Amino acid sequence: MSQYMVEFDLPDTMDEGFANRIPAQRLKVEELMEKGIILSYSLSIDRQKLWCICKADSELEVMEAISEFPLIDFMSPAITELMFHNMVAARIPLFSLN
Numbered sequence: 001m002s003q004y005m006v007e008f009d010l011p012d013t014m015d016e017g018f019a020n021r022i023p024a025q026r027l028k029v030e031e032l033m034e035k036g037i038i039l040s041y042s043l044s045i046d047r048q049k050l051w052c053i054c055k056a057d058s059e060l061e062v063m064e065a066i067s068e069f070p071l072i073d074f075m076s077p078a079i080t081e082l083m084f085h086n087m088v089a090a091r092i093p094l095f096s097l098n
Helices: 016-034 059-068
Strands: 002-009 040-043 048-056 078-081
Touching: 002 059, 016 040, 048 059, 059 078
Parallel strands: none
Antiparallel strands: 002 048, 002 078, 040 048
16 A cells, blocks of 8 residues: 545635535545545644545545545645655653553
């Protein structure tokens, strides 16, 4: 399984149709994160770019996943296969039974 960076260009102005779909977008992203398809999801401060790291067997599989985004009609994606993607994992203290 490979990892892919998806970079989305967002519209300059976000109309009511866009804004109304944001809650559904968040739910879909959370669902795909729970399934392990999306590993990270980031938005630029100016709200012009969105990035996500996806885990998939092919670019086609990534395209199928992002096609489920409620905001996909407002975004222009570019998909790049990654050699690697390093992340800091949440550090949970070890539990001792002693």
